[in-house]
Amino acid sequence: MTTETLPKGRAALRERPRLLKRDGAWPWLFVLPLLIGIAVFYLWPIIQTAYFSLTTWGVFGGSTFTGVANYVRLFADPQLYSALGNTLLYTGIVVLGVPLAVWLASLLNTPGLRFASFYRVLFFLPYVAMPTAIAMVWRIIFNGDFGILNYVLKGFGITGPYWISTPGFALVAVAIVGLWSSLGFSMIILGAGLKSIPAELYEAAELDGATPWRQFRSVTVPLLTPSIFFVLIITIIGSFQLFDLQYAILGSPTTNPVIPQSLSLVYFFYQQGFVSNDKGYAAAIAMVIFVIIGIVTLVQFRLQKRWVSND
Amino acid sequence: MISRLTRGGSAKRRLALGVAAAVGVALLASGCSSSSGGSGGSDSGYKAPAKSLKANITYGVWDQTQVKAIDANLKGFNEEYPNIKVNVNVTPFDSYFTKLQTQASSNTLPDLFWLNGPNFQLYAANGKVEPITSEVKAGAIKLSNYSSALDDLYSLNGTQYGVPKDFDTIGVWVNKALFTEAGVALPKAGWTWDDFQTAAKTISEKLGSKGIYGGAGGMDGQTTYYDTIFQAGGKVINGDGTKSGYDTAATQSGIDFWTKLIASKASPTIQQLTDTPADQWFTSGKLAMYWGGSWARTEVGSSPIAKDVQVYPLPTGKKQATVIHGVSNVVAAGSKNKAAAQALQVYLASKKAQLQQGNMGAVIPAFTGTQTAFAKSEPGVNLQIFLDAVKYAEPYPVSKNTAAWNALEGAQLPEAFSGKKSVSSVTDGLATQMNALLAKEK
Numbered sequence: 001m002t003t004e005t006l007p008k009g010r011a012a013l014r015e016r017p018r019l020l021k022r023d024g025a026w027p028w029l030f031v032l033p034l035l036i037g038i039a040v041f042y043l044w045p046i047i048q049t050a051y052f053s054l055t056t057w058g059v060f061g062g063s064t065f066t067g068v069a070n071y072v073r074l075f076a077d078p079q080l081y082s083a084l085g086n087t088l089l090y091t092g093i094v095v096l097g098v099p100l101a102v103w104l105a106s107l108l109n110t111p112g113l114r115f116a117s118f119y120r121v122l123f124f125l126p127y128v129a130m131p132t133a134i135a136m137v138w139r140i141i142f143n144g145d146f147g148i149l150n151y152v153l154k155g156f157g158i159t160g161p162y163w164i165s166t167p168g169f170a171l172v173a174v175a176i177v178g179l180w181s182s183l184g185f186s187m188i189i190l191g192a193g194l195k196s197i198p199a200e201l202y203e204a205a206e207l208d209g210a211t212p213w214r215q216f217r218s219v220t221v222p223l224l225t226p227s228i229f230f231v232l233i234i235t236i237i238g239s240f241q242l243f244d245l246q247y248a249i250l251g252s253p254t255t256n257p258v259i260p261q262s263l264s265l266v267y268f269f270y271q272q273g274f275v276s277n278d279k280g281y282a283a284a285i286a287m288v289i290f291v292i293i294g295i296v297t298l299v300q301f302r303l304q305k306r307w308v309s310n311d
Numbered sequence: 312m313i314s315r316l317t318r319g320g321s322a323k324r325r326l327a328l329g330v331a332a333a334v335g336v337a338l339l340a341s342g343c344s345s346s347s348g349g350s351g352g353s354d355s356g357y358k359a360p361a362k363s364l365k366a367n368i369t370y371g372v373w374d375q376t377q378v379k380a381i382d383a384n385l386k387g388f389n390e391e392y393p394n395i396k397v398n399v400n401v402t403p404f405d406s407y408f409t410k411l412q413t414q415a416s417s418n419t420l421p422d423l424f425w426l427n428g429p430n431f432q433l434y435a436a437n438g439k440v441e442p443i444t445s446e447v448k449a450g451a452i453k454l455s456n457y458s459s460a461l462d463d464l465y466s467l468n469g470t471q472y473g474v475p476k477d478f479d480t481i482g483v484w485v486n487k488a489l490f491t492e493a494g495v496a497l498p499k500a501g502w503t504w505d506d507f508q509t510a511a512k513t514i515s516e517k518l519g520s521k522g523i524y525g526g527a528g529g530m531d532g533q534t535t536y537y538d539t540i541f542q543a544g545g546k547v548i549n550g551d552g553t554k555s556g557y558d559t560a561a562t563q564s565g566i567d568f569w570t571k572l573i574a575s576k577a578s579p580t581i582q583q584l585t586d587t588p589a590d591q592w593f594t595s596g597k598l599a600m601y602w603g604g605s606w607a608r609t610e611v612g613s614s615p616i617a618k619d620v621q622v623y624p625l626p627t628g629k630k631q632a633t634v635i636h637g638v639s640n641v642v643a644a645g646s647k648n649k650a651a652a653q654a655l656q657v658y659l660a661s662k663k664a665q666l667q668q669g670n671m672g673a674v675i676p677a678f679t680g681t682q683t684a685f686a687k688s689e690p691g692v693n694l695q696i697f698l699d700a701v702k703y704a705e706p707y708p709v710s711k712n713t714a715a716w717n718a719l720e721g722a723q724l725p726e727a728f729s730g731k732k733s734v735s736s737v738t739d740g741l742a743t744q745m746n747a748l749l750a751k752e753k
Contacts, residue, residue, distance in 0.1 A: 060439065145522075
């Protein structure tokens with residue numbers, strides 16, 4: 001959003017003398033390009049956003065400081081709570097993909113499985129495809145009158161809804177696509193985790209007479225918890241940032257009447273910042289999203305001690 | 312997508328502008344050669360720059376399909392000004408205005424660029440675009456050469472900032488084969504709202520079993536409810552863009568037209584139309600009458616039903632009306648090469664350049680008398696109706712922050728169309744919220 005440049009890496013320079021004492025400047029020199037990038041494109045915009053959330057921003061720049069007015073207005077705005085609810089619902093559905101991914105990844109990891117690489121590519125493809133392209137295809141699949149999904153449902157005697165234009169269903173439709181397209185990434189991470197589980201454990205379990213299901217529950221899942229944890233965090237953060245998929249599948253408020261009831265947090269932000277040109281208010285929304293994601297992630301890290309095995 | 316591209320329109324100050332234009336024309340008529348003549352404006356009277364002017368300018372546009380015609384224009388321009396190099400900068404429509412806003416904020420706008428109606432006032436009111444007052448005064452651009460409704464679109468508080476480069480109006484595209492199949496007579500000249508409703512209903516009843524509909528509403532105001540609002544004698548927004556027209560009876564009857572059409576099952580529901588927009592129903596042979604813009608010509612002409620297509624003027628309500636919109640070339644107020652940019656602006660507004668645009672078939676050029684090529688571009692289809700419609704056309708409704716209340720329309724009007732709520736309760740609520748937004752624009 002913002003493209004202003006940082007006054008040349010001052011912060012990094014100030015750190016230098018202290019660092020010289022320890023490891024020398026070399027390590028910093030090597031990470032400097034990355035650090036500059038992060039500072040310019042992430043840290044500085046975050047600071048600016050925090051500041052702008054306290055201002056009323058003109059359409060073409062120029063801001064007036066208005067204190068917490070934006071936040072007062074935001075917390076009284078029913079759209080914030082409906083957007084938060086929608087985002088939570090979406091996240092809830094997409095997170096269901098994590099156990100599914102664990103199960104599929106372990107199936108793919110079965111020794112001696114034929115065409116394993118082929119399946120892997122198949123599941124991974126949606127992740128590398130453009131969200132817009134995915135959305136175009138799913139829009140056609142979801143089409144109420146002519147879509148293949150409702151055609152198949154009809155075969156079972158079910159009259160399918162107008163998926164993308166019925167409140168409630170619209171969000172579920174987006175979540176189905178979200179789940180489907182995140183599956184591949186989760187499976188790759190989990191697959192790598194599976195490789196690190198020693199084969200002897202399975203042999204031992206088998207000697208003890210454990211069924212494949214028992215092996216999955218008592219060997220695979222516990223030893224995979226670090227990977228599952230990572231996937232969970234990434235999936236939840238990604239879900240909270242839902243925008244492009246929703247925008248591409250459902251469209252804008254001028255083309256789809258269910259949008260106002262189906263707004264995600266980021267869509268709400270986009271709507272205020274880039275459609276209504278109320279950028280100060282949008283900055284406040286962005287800060288709220290930032291804080292919510294921060295809290296959710298923090299809670300997860302706190303809880304991980306209870307279920308993630310790190311040995 | 313295409314209709315958003317063509318969106319636009321200011322509604323404002325017809326009178327003030329009309330007077331200004333008339334005065335301008337009178338001045339021109341009376342003092343043809345003495346370009347300096349006329350009252351006032353001793354400052355910055357436009358003078359065509361020297362042929363040797365050397366500059367490098369950018370021209371920002373969003374439609375790749377028009378680049379060929381633009382290149383042809385530029386070739387002609389460079390014959391006059393061989394040392395002005397123009398870089399055409401194409402940004403897809405979906406990101407065009409986001410980018411433009413960033414450029415405007417950092418004062419790096421292209422020297423000359425396209426602007427549409429819904430966005431015009433925002434840029435003009437904030438001093439981002441240069442008025443064409445001096446070019447008009449000098450006679451380099453004559454407002455009377457373009458539709459007055461479109462001139463209106465690009466004027467704010469009596470100041471003119473650009474003239475249209477092209478325009479589009481709305482008509483009813485008809486699938487003749489479906490009329491024959493249903494045994495319904497084709498529309499006649501001067502047909503009315505009732506004629507349209509009856510024909511649509513009859514076709515839907517006769518061919519409904521095949522999934523075919525007679526007519527179709529939709530969520531795109533420009534091709535549907537804005538037209539009927541004007542036909543009912545109503546307004547979307549008042550003349551100076553300060554007050555919503557949605558709480559007036561005439562405007563409500565313009566909305567009610569579509570509620571009735573959908574209730575009688577003559578049209579697919581709003582849900583069906585969200586999943587599959589009206590143009591797709593029409594081009595796949597499932598819709599007999601499609602309210603569409605002149606820009607639909609290419610899409611319809613290349614569809615499987617092309618040979619069965621005819622086009623008619625919109626039916627008449629209390630009066631005959633259609634929305635008109637066109638894109639304008641405007642000069643950035645902060646341009647470092649203003650003289651060169653203005654020279655190009657003047658050239659592109661000329662008859663020669665617009666005729667070339669029209670002949671290359673990209674759009675309907677705005678300069679009166681250059682549109683014959685468009686009218687003849689689909690043999691057998693009466694495209695002339697789109698040109699005749701200019702006489703009774705109303706400019707696309709806009710204000711300084713058009714997009715904000717467009718979102719409200721999209722969110723709330725469907726409840727009226729579907730009959731879930733009464734038309735007046737929806738439009739009254741819409742008017743209240745829209746007025747609140749308009750008050751904030753001040």
